Amino acid sequence: MKLHDVHHGSRRGRGTRGAGLALALLVAGLPAAADAQQPSDTPQPPPFFAIQNARIVTVSGPVIESGTVVISFGLIEAVGSNVLIPAEAWVIDGSGMTVYPGLFDGLSSLGLEQAQTGGDQAGGPGGVFGGGNQPISEGPEDRPATTPWVSAADMLDPEDNRLATWREGGFTTALTVPDEGIVTGQAAVISLGGDAQEMIVKTPAALHVTMNRAGGFRSFPSSLMGTIAYVKQLYADARHQSAYEAAYEANPAGRARPKYDRALAPVQQSIADGWPTVFLGNEVKEIRRAVKLGEDTGARAVVAGAHEAYEIADELAASGVPVLVNLDWPERSRSADPEADEALTSLRRRAYAPTTPARLHAAGATFAFYSGDLGSPREVIENVNVAIEKGLPADAALRALTLGPAEIFGVADRLGSIDAGKIANLIVTDGDLFDESTKVKMVFVDGRKFEEREAERPTAPPTVDMTGRWVLTISTPRQTQEITLDLEMSEDGTLTGDITTDRGDATIIDGWVSGDEFGFTAMQPMGGRTAEVVYTGTVEDTEVSGTASFGGRFSSEFTGTRPGEGQ
C-alpha cells in the first residue's frame, strides 16, 4: 500500500487530530492506547471490538451460523465459531444479528464535491459552445478535457452528506472517481468514514475515460468519433513518450531532454502499472466500442454501465474484461408521452437490463455493482433484488457488492470479505441483507463503530395526508421552476415517492410528515450533476409552502398545490 503525505495544519480543525494520530501510529508504530490519554473533544473509540453469537457471512468462505468477529486497531483480528476475545474488547452481543463485509460501491463520486474537477485546463470542459474563457482545443496536441493528474484522493471532502447516508445504508467502501472531461482523472478506493487522509485505501486505483466531448463544436473533439480518435492518439503519445524517456535515460548524449507533459505522465504510469481503466458503455454497441478501445489503446479496460450486457455475456466473459453493472436500471422517462408507442429496443432494454447480472454470472464473467445515479442505499438494495428475481443467486449478488469490486480494483487483499487481517469494514444487520425490512444496525469503518444517525425530524404523528400528486413552484432570483411530486405517506408519517423536474427525476429520501409539517431530501439532477436538495414546509388543505435548500448553499421559497383535485 502506498503511504500518502500527511498534512499538518489542515484547514479542517476536525481533521487535524486524526491526522496527528495517524502520523503517530505510522511513525512510531506504537499501540494507540497511548493516545487515549491525550485531551480530546470527542470520546475516543475503543480499539477492540468483539461481535459474538452472530451469523457471519464471510463472502470468501462458508457462512458461520454462530460465531465471533474480533476487531483490533482497525483490522479484523479473528473470525470463527470459536475465537478468543481479548480482555480489552468491547463485546457486542450479536444474537439475531448478521455480520457482512461492508458494501462496496464500484463506481461513484462519493466524497467528491461534484463539478470541482477538471478546472480551467487548456481545452478543458467548457461552456455550451466552448466559449467563455475556455481556450479552444485545436487538436489532440492541446490535450482537451484531459486531466489524468486530477486525483480523487486529493479532493476528498469528509463532510459530504452522502458519505453518512451511504454508510448508514451499509456501504463502507467505494471507488470514487473524478467525472469531468474525457480522461477525468485518477480514482481512489476509499473508506466511507474518517478524515480525508484516513479515508484513502488505495490511490490511484483506476483511471477513468469517458466518451465526452471537449465542449462545443469549435473544440476538438466535438464528436464521438473525435473522442475515440483522441483517446487512441493520447495513448500512442504516452507510449512514444515512455520510449523516448527510456532512450534518453539510457543515453542522453545527443538527444533533446524529454519534455514533461502532465497530461501524459499519469497515462504512461497507468500503462506501465496496468491500472484498471474504466470506460463507459451501456448499449451493446457501446460496450463493444469500450472493449475495442481497450484493445486499441492497450489499457486494462473495465467496462461500466453494461445495461445491455445480457446480450453478450459470453463474449464479455471470453474477453476477460471486468464489468461494472450500473444498478440504476433503465426506466421509461417520466415525462414520456403516455400515449406514444415505446420502441421495441427500449422495452427490451427495460425488461432485460436487470437480467444482466444473472447472465454475466452464468457466463462466468467478472462483474461488480455500482450505484449509478441512485439516490440512496435503499434503492441500491431494491434494484439488486430485481436482479436476484431475474435469476442472480443471492450469494453472487453479495459478492458483486463486496469482494467483486475489491478484486477488480486490486484491494481484495484488504477488503471485500471477513477474513483475519483485512480492514475492519463491516456491517451488522438484523436480518438478511436483501430482505427490504432488514435494518443496518451498526457499521464499522476501519474498525470504528458508527451509530445510526438520529433522524432529524419531529416525532408527532401526521395530521394531514400527503399521499398523491403535488405540483410545486420554486422561485429563484434567476428563474421559476416547476416540479412534480408523487408521494405516498404511511401511517407513521414516513414519506416516499418521486420527484420530477425538467432536468430529470429523483427519488425522495428521508421523507416525513409530522403534524402539518413535512420534509424530505432528493438528490436532484442539476445539469449534468446532482445536488442534494432538502425540502421542508407545511401543508394547509390542498396547498403547501416552504423552503428548498440546495446543497446547503442557498435556499428558495416554494408553494404548491394538488393539481386537478376536485375538478
Added chain:
Amino acid sequence: MRSFKIQIGRGAVPWLAAIGLVVGPGTHRATAQDQPVLIRNATVMTATNGTIQNGSVLFEDGRITAVGPTADVGAPGDAQVIDGTGKYVIPGIIDAHSHLAADAINEGSVAVSAMVSIMDVIDPTDVNIYRAAAGGVTVSHVMHGSANPIGGQNAIIKHRWGADAQGLLFEGATPTIKFALGENPKRSNFGGAPGVEPRYPATRMGVMDVIRQAFIDATEYKAKWEDHDARVASGDRNAIPPQSDLKLDALVEVLNGERLVHSHCYRADEILQLMRVAEEFGFRIAVFQHVLEGYRVADEMREHGAMASTFSDWWAYKVEAYEAIPYNAAIMTERGLIVSLNSDSAEEVRHLNQEAAKTMKWGGMTEDQALAMITINPAIQLRLDDRVGSIEVGKDADLVIYDNYPLSSYAKVRTTFVDGEVVFDVDADRQMREAVAAEKAELKGLLGETETEGGVR
C-alpha cells in the same frame, strides 16, 4: 429468454428459415446458408452483360455460381427454388454516398479531421440499414460529413441487418477518406456562437491552403518515417520511432494511393483547383461527390483519372448548387466518366432505382447505363467491382428481386439478399410486424405495464 433479434427473424417464413435466415448480433457470418438457391425464370438484369429474359440465377455459400437463360442453369437437387416468373432480378444497389448507420457524422471542430473514422462509430441498430435494404440497397459508403476541407475516414458497409458493427464492415475494402470544398468547409452557411472565433478557412482559397499545408506536413512526416525505417534497416539500434500521428497516417495512405479520396464539391472552379493540388503531391482524387457542375469539367476530370457520383435532380438548395442541370449524369457519362448516383439521405436511399431511371428521361441513358449508375459504377468507384455490382459468376450473391420493372416509379422490392442471405422480404416484413407487436405486449406484461386505463405508470 427471448433473444431473437429482429424483424427478419428466426422462422419468419418457412422458406426463409430453410435458407438459414438467422439474424442476431455477431452471429451473421456464422450462419451463412449452405443450401443452394435458384431464382428461376425471371428477367435478370445483370448490369454488365445485358438483360436475360427467362433467366435464372443460382447461388451458394454467399456467391453466385451460375447465371444465364433458365434452360442453361442447372440446379442441384437440394436447391431451394424461388419462382421468378414475372419478376425482375438486379444486382444489389450500391449507395456511393450515405450517412446512415453512424453515431457521429462530423468532427467539425478542426479543418483537418483525418484522424477520426466512421468505422469507430458504426451503429448497427440504425433501422435505416433495414429500410435501405427494403429499397434494394446492399452496400453503402458511409461517409464523414462535409464540415472540413479534409474530413474523416469513411466506412463501407454491407447491409447485413443484425450483424454487429464489425460484421457490417465490407471486409477487405480499400479505405477511403472524405474531402470537402466550398460553402460547407468554409462554414458559409453555419453561424458560429457569439464570442467564439470562427474556424479557418473562410474562403475557397483558404480551403486549398488547408489541404496543401496538410499534405506538406504529411510529406515531411512520411520522410521522417522513411528515414527511421532506413536507420533501422542499416542496423541502428538506437533509433527511436517518430511520434505517430493518426491524422498524418491517413494522409500518408492517400499519398501512397492506399486510401481513396472522395471529395464533396459543387463548382467547376473548385474541382479544377483540387485536382491541381492533388497532382502537386502526386495523388489523384478518386471520386468527386455531388459534383453538380461536373458537366462543365468532365474532360478535365477524366484526364485526372477521377470519377463522379452525383444526384439525379436535386439542386438550388444553396448558392453553389444553382448551376446544376438534370443532364449532369448523362453528360459526364458521355464524356467517358464512370458516374454513379447516390442518395446522401436515409430517405432517398430507398428509391435509388427511380433516381437511376431519371437519367433515361433526362439525357437519354440506356437501361443498362442507368442501372450501372447504382450498381457496377459505384462498385468501380469503391474498387469493389471484383466482389459486387453485377450479376456474374463468382461475385457476392447481393441480389434484389422486384415484383415489376425496377427502373420505374411503380417498382416494388420483393426480396433483398446480401451474401445470399435474405435481409428483406416483403412477406416476412408483414409477419414481423405481428411478431414485434406480440413481443411488445409480452414485454409490457413482463414489466407489469399491461396497457389499461390509457397509459402506463
